Amino acid sequence: MAHNDRNLQIIGLAKKAGLIAIGSEATEIAARKGQTKLIISASDSSERSYRNARINADSCGAICMVVPYTKFELGSITGRGSPSTLAFLDTGLAVTFIKGLAEAGHEISGKVWKFLEQSAQAHELKEDQDQPGKRRRNI
Numbered sequence: 001m002a003h004n005d006r007n008l009q010i011i012g013l014a015k016k017a018g019l020i021a022i023g024s025e026a027t028e029i030a031a032r033k034g035q036t037k038l039i040i041s042a043s044d045s046s047e048r049s050y051r052n053a054r055i056n057a058d059s060c061g062a063i064c065m066v067v068p069y070t071k072f073e074l075g076s077i078t079g080r081g082s083p084s085t086l087a088f089l090d091t092g093l094a095v096t097f098i099k100g101l102a103e104a105g106h107e108i109s110g111k112v113w114k115f116l117e118q119s120a121q122a123h124e125l126k127e128d129q130d131q132p133g134k135r136r137r138n139i
Contacts, residue, residue: 021087031056038094045084
């Protein structure tokens, strides 16, 4: 994959904004704090590494998925060696990343689609509450 890949650019943007945890340890720490929204695992990461990523995701209610990028590609965009896992700490960036994968023709699981639907509903609710003069709904 080239550096002009949209999803790799999203990872780079998240890194610059400080909204991504890079590597297994940082991912685990973010999951313990409940900050993680999406954990991605490199296509060439070990089964043990992926299993740990799934455990971390389950512990904080995040989504975990394997992406079509190697550890080398993730490392080259983040500037951190060759991380097997990354964790998005922002829902908007996580949703944008997943949509980019879907648009590129990568398979997206039902659990991930459900996450996208829930995040869209949460975004709509926030927009409704932010509009002045609009009556808020009780939920």
